[in-house]
Amino acid sequence: MSLILVIEDETDIADLIALHLQREGFTSLLAYDGISGLALAKSAAPALILLDLMLPGMDGVRVFKELRRERRTLHTPVIMLTARAQTEDRVAGLELGADDYITKPFSPKELLLRIKSVLKRSDASTQRETLSVGPFRFDAVALQCYSTNEPLDLTLTEYKLLQHLCEHADQPCDRNDLLRSVWGYSDAANSRTLDTHIKRLRVKLGPHAESLETARGTGYLLRTAVA
Numbered sequence: 001m002s003l004i005l006v007i008e009d010e011t012d013i014a015d016l017i018a019l020h021l022q023r024e025g026f027t028s029l030l031a032y033d034g035i036s037g038l039a040l041a042k043s044a045a046p047a048l049i050l051l052d053l054m055l056p057g058m059d060g061v062r063v064f065k066e067l068r069r070e071r072r073t074l075h076t077p078v079i080m081l082t083a084r085a086q087t088e089d090r091v092a093g094l095e096l097g098a099d100d101y102i103t104k105p106f107s108p109k110e111l112l113l114r115i116k117s118v119l120k121r122s123d124a125s126t127q128r129e130t131l132s133v134g135p136f137r138f139d140a141v142a143l144q145c146y147s148t149n150e151p152l153d154l155t156l157t158e159y160k161l162l163q164h165l166c167e168h169a170d171q172p173c174d175r176n177d178l179l180r181s182v183w184g185y186s187d188a189a190n191s192r193t194l195d196t197h198i199k200r201l202r203v204k205l206g207p208h209a210e211s212l213e214t215a216r217g218t219g220y221l222l223r224t225a226v227a
Contacts, residue, residue: 034058
């Protein structure tokens with residue numbers, strides 16, 4: 001039974017989410033402000049966090065950044081909740097490294113489908129056997145990637161993106177396939193954030209950045225041997 005942490009200052013919405021989570025067999029913890037939500041995330045180690053962006057005490061963006069600074073919550077999947085429906089806001093949330101983004105008002109059914117999709121992708125990443133491709137090695141238990149035996153400081157989304165590219169090394173990966181594999185679905189907003197994540201990956205890969213190439217008209221590919 002997965003534990004879901006709901007950080008939402010509107011008590012009616014938080015209680016409604018908790019009710020539907022319970023009906024689906026999940027357990028939930030509720031926090032109504034950013035500070036207490038962050039504390040619960042660190043102490044309870046939830047399987048997933050639903051994070052509202054407009055929070056008292058500490059806004060959702062600050063909470064998210066703190067979550068990604070903590071080793072215990074570094075790889076915890078996060079779905080952002082917000083009343084902001086503009087594409088730019090959604091892209092900004094995804095570019096921070098959120099696993100998904102849903103705007104209010106939303107149907108409980110849609111939210112539960114998103115939660116299950118994110119948990120499924122997260123479980124799939126942890127259940128794969130240790131993968132070694134070129135200079136890269138993936139530790140599925142610790143969700144840690146190493147480059148020439150040096151640990152890379154990757155977010156969970158970056159980890160899954162690099163893992164997918166390595167699993168299909170030396171083959172062009174279609175943009176839509178990457179989006180569906182890493183984010184669970186593809187659309188214009190995710191397409192933009194894919195490019196941003198690729199840019200960040202290249203920076204973090206350091207001397208191996210050249211191995212991550214753009215496949216014109218297709219997407220991206222990871223070469224195991226760079227001339």
